[in-house]
Each structure stands twice: as C-alpha cells, then as structure tokens.
Amino acid sequence: MKPVVRYHYALVDDLISREEFDALIEKKITDCGNLADETAAALLVVKDLGRSHVKIRGLRGKSSLFCFYAKIIAFSGVTEFDRQNGEKGLVARLTVADETGQVDLVFWDEQAAALEETFEIADVVEVIGRHGKSARDIMPLNLRKTCVDIDCVMEVKERKAPKRVDLHGLIISLADPKPFTRKDGTSGEMVSGLVADSVGTARLLCWEPSVLAGITPGIAVTVSGALEKEGDYGGREVVFDEETMLSPAEEPPEIQTTALEALVPEQSVTVRGTLTRILPAKPFTRRDGSTSWVRNLRLSDGSAEVPLVLWDDEAKRPLLQGESVIIYNAYVKTGRTGDNEISLGRGGALAIVPHEGEHIRVQGTVLYVPQGTLLTSPDGSWLVDTKLPHGTYAIMTGFACGQRLFSESEEVLEYDVKMIKDNLEAFILSL
Known part of the structure; x- marks a missing residue:
C-alpha cells in the first residue's frame, strides 16, 4: 500500500480491515473503468464510508486520523x-x-x-x-x-463549572465495572452508562459502584447530589460519587423524543418508532484485529421512515420486525442517498417497548442460540433478556408480547430427573 493510501486508510481503520480497504480500492478502480488511480479511488472509498469529513461533534470516533x-x-x-x-x-x-x-x-x-x-x-x-x-x-x-462556508458562533464557548444537581431520571444502560488506579495508588472501580430525564440524555459515570446497588437498566430513580458537567465535545455528563444518593422512583420521567420527519443531520437525538425492516448483522474486522458488527434496519414513526444503522453489541441484539423501540442518544447523519440516517453505537442505547400482552408463567430451559436467548418449554419458546447461564432450568413470570417474554421475575429450579426421563421415553416412542 502506498504511503498516501495508508494515510487515507487511517481515516477509516476503525471500520474495516486493511485487506477490505484494498479490495474496495480495486473494485472502485474497476467501476471507474480504470480511469481512477489508487489515490483517487482511496478518496472515493473513504467518502463512501462517510469519513471524508466529519463534524467536530464526531471527533470522538476511534479512527487513527480524522478530517x-x-x-x-x-x-x-x-x-x-x-x-x-x-x-x-x-x-x-x-x-x-x-x-x-x-x-x-x-x-x-x-x-x-x-x-x-x-x-x-x-x-x-x-x-x-x-x-x-x-x-x-x-x-x-x-x-x-478553504472556501467552505461555516456558520457558527465566533465567541469561544466558556466551559461551565461542574455543579451539584438533583434529578428524576431513567437509567438507560450500565456497563460492567472497570478497574482504575487513583492518584494515591489505591484501586477502585467505575461504571459508565446512559441516563435520561426531561432535559434529555446524559453520559453517566459512577465512581462509587455501591451507589448503584440494586439499580438495573430500565429503573426510574430519584437522585440527589449528582455532579453535572459538560462533556469533552459538548453534551451532558452526570457523575455519581460518594456524595450522591439515589433511590427508585415510582414513575419514570417524561423523556422528549424527536419526530423522524424533524431530524437534522449532525445532531444527537432520542427517537421512537417501529422496526419495519431488519437485515442480518454483518461482522467486520477492526484495526486491532478484533471483530465487531454492523446491522441495517428501517424505522418508522408514522411521520417518516428512515434508515437505522446499529453498531457493535447493539447490532447483535435479537430484534423482531414490528417491534416498537426507543433509541436513546443516536447520531443523525446524511446517508449515501442524501437522506437522513440514524446511527447507534457507543454512547447510545436501544430499548424495546412492550405492548399489550398476556401475563404468563413459564417453566422451561434457558438456551443460547444464534437467534438470541430463548426460554423454551413444551408450550413454546420466547426471546428473553436474562443473564442466567445456558441450560438453566427456571421459572419466569412476565408479559408475553408475540415471540418475546418481558420477564418480571426469575426463579432457578433444580432439574427433575424423572421428568426428563419420562420426556425422553415419550420422545423415543414418538419416533
């Protein structure tokens, strides 16, 4: 690869491997009737991947370079x-x-x-x-x-000092705790996530995981003594530390969403709608050799229908066509066709909205399959969101909405050996 082409690859090296980039260059040269050289083809490939130029808010990306x-x-x-x-x-x-x-x-x-x-x-x-x-x-x-025209405020924005606030919020997502070392050499753990309130969404940083004891995603909370500050590239950050106290709230806050017909490129939004089309997730190789995923869908809210792109762990989630979802802190950009496109990756979250369903109690086995996590029983199988290990025999109580079970409680059971033998004998006789 020529040095100048390596330079262009550095703009997209968090999206595709170098081998894939080289293959796209060769294809682009062929598509252009061999009239484009390697450098021109590399520029076109970078543009196709949406990385010819980014906005300042998009500089949090993971590529080696950006333009x-x-x-x-x-x-x-x-x-x-x-x-x-x-x-x-x-x-x-x-x-x-x-x-x-x-x-x-x-x-x-x-x-x-x-x-x-x-x-x-x-x-x-x-x-x-x-x-x-x-x-x-x-x-x-x-x-x-350059001769590009940019309309922006000409005054340097003064960074606001962090302040202690109280808020009524909804915990959207929580990552696994990560270790860190303090300046005095002692170790600790921090939890990152996403929280939403009536103002909008905010990145959540918790330096005292004990504050979150008993709190899981989807729970509304009343918070006192949180530290609110401005993020590195704008947006809000909410910090929970030793001075923060929170407790479950009876009602969730009213969270504002943006209609799909009112989307504006280069902004972060929270939207809700129905999944009208779901394509399979596709793997790709990052520059560090790890494998990640991307998935293309369509989202409609009655006012408009737009492309939706899910990245990383969100792309691998089991989703069903026709399900209603809320997408928090997604990024709007102009797609290849010139239309608005919603992109959801790190820093955002997708939540499935349960509709009216039947309240049921299911006794079955948890199975991890390519389609997702199932609770299967003689009466049927349902997609479930659980951390129970594969093969666990359990009872789940909750609402069944189509092929999905929104579990309210879980109870792990011991296997009934006699029942298993009886079921095996019945299965053998049926053959």
Whole structure:
C-alpha cells in the first residue's frame, strides 16, 4: 500500500480491515473503468464510508486520523516554555469551531511560530489530525485554507463549572465495572452508562459502584447530589460519587423524543418508532484485529421512515420486525442517498417497548442460540433478556408480547430427573 493510501486508510481503520480497504480500492478502480488511480479511488472509498469529513461533534470516533472543516475563532498567541532538557520550546493554540462544537488545535515550535503569518481569525480551514493528550486537543498533521462556508458562533464557548444537581431520571444502560488506579495508588472501580430525564440524555459515570446497588437498566430513580458537567465535545455528563444518593422512583420521567420527519443531520437525538425492516448483522474486522458488527434496519414513526444503522453489541441484539423501540442518544447523519440516517453505537442505547400482552408463567430451559436467548418449554419458546447461564432450568413470570417474554421475575429450579426421563421415553416412542 502506498504511503498516501495508508494515510487515507487511517481515516477509516476503525471500520474495516486493511485487506477490505484494498479490495474496495480495486473494485472502485474497476467501476471507474480504470480511469481512477489508487489515490483517487482511496478518496472515493473513504467518502463512501462517510469519513471524508466529519463534524467536530464526531471527533470522538476511534479512527487513527480524522478530517474536518472548521472556522478559526481565536488564537492564543505563541508562548515560550522550558523543556525538561533545558531547551526552549514554543506552543500555540487555534480555537476552531463548526455548528456542532469547538476544539483547540495545538501547534509546537516552528509550526507555532508560523501561525501569525499564515492564518487569520474567521479563516475556514481543512484539518487532518489526531487526538492529543487532552480529549479537546487536536494535533493537526495538515492544515490548509478553504472556501467552505461555516456558520457558527465566533465567541469561544466558556466551559461551565461542574455543579451539584438533583434529578428524576431513567437509567438507560450500565456497563460492567472497570478497574482504575487513583492518584494515591489505591484501586477502585467505575461504571459508565446512559441516563435520561426531561432535559434529555446524559453520559453517566459512577465512581462509587455501591451507589448503584440494586439499580438495573430500565429503573426510574430519584437522585440527589449528582455532579453535572459538560462533556469533552459538548453534551451532558452526570457523575455519581460518594456524595450522591439515589433511590427508585415510582414513575419514570417524561423523556422528549424527536419526530423522524424533524431530524437534522449532525445532531444527537432520542427517537421512537417501529422496526419495519431488519437485515442480518454483518461482522467486520477492526484495526486491532478484533471483530465487531454492523446491522441495517428501517424505522418508522408514522411521520417518516428512515434508515437505522446499529453498531457493535447493539447490532447483535435479537430484534423482531414490528417491534416498537426507543433509541436513546443516536447520531443523525446524511446517508449515501442524501437522506437522513440514524446511527447507534457507543454512547447510545436501544430499548424495546412492550405492548399489550398476556401475563404468563413459564417453566422451561434457558438456551443460547444464534437467534438470541430463548426460554423454551413444551408450550413454546420466547426471546428473553436474562443473564442466567445456558441450560438453566427456571421459572419466569412476565408479559408475553408475540415471540418475546418481558420477564418480571426469575426463579432457578433444580432439574427433575424423572421428568426428563419420562420426556425422553415419550420422545423415543414418538419416533
């Protein structure tokens, strides 16, 4: 692979493997009647994958590099500093913005010294860069002026100080605890997730997992003493720590949703609707060699029908056509056809909305199959959401809505050996 083509691959290396990228380049050259060279074909492949340019809000992606347009709104000036080896160094920052947010471009030494003579406030630039040490810092590898028009606020946004708040929220999702090491060398665990209230959705960070004791996704809570702050690229973050207290609430908060006909690209939204088409999940290889998944669906809410793309774990969830869902903190972008498209990956969540069903009590066996997790019994099989191990014999009580059982309680049973023998004998005789 040529160096320049490797550079283009770095814009999408979190989506496909290098081998897949090379294959797409060869196909693109063939489709163009061999009139496009390798570099031009690579540019077209990157565009097809939606990564030719991203918005500032989209810089949280996992690719090695990214490319975006932004307007210069502030210049820090050039500052001299002493390095640890005693040499002098220079550093400067350009604050740039688009309609979705602001970030700082950090320049060092010769690059920093050349900024005043090269760029001016209100210039629109094309940036190709990577993340710096801070999540809000971008290390530009290439910067050039463009004629692109960007309409954004020309004032540097002042970051609000974190504040303690009380809220009535709904716990949308909770990840497994992850270990971390404090500055004093002691260890602890943190839990990340998503919470929603009447204001909207917020990223949840819990540094004291004991605060969440007895709390699972789908439970409404009353929270006091949470720390609310602005995320690295905008949006809200809610932090639970040792000063936070929460308890289950009787009623969930009223959560605002956006109609599909009112979607605006480059925004995060919460929507609800019905799944009208479901295609199989497809695996792809990430740059670290791991396998992930993507899945294409269609979502309708009566006002419009739009494409829906699920990534990673959400793509592997068992879903049924006709089911009603709420999709929290999804990202709206312009699809390949020019229409709005909803993308749901890390930081978002999909919840299935139960409709009217029959309240039942089922005694059966939990089975993990390619289609999902089933509770199967002589009376039938239902999709269930459970953490019980494969092969567990259990009783579940809840609402059966079509092929899905929304379990309210679970009871693990010991296997009835006599019943198993009787069932085997009856099965053999039936043959």
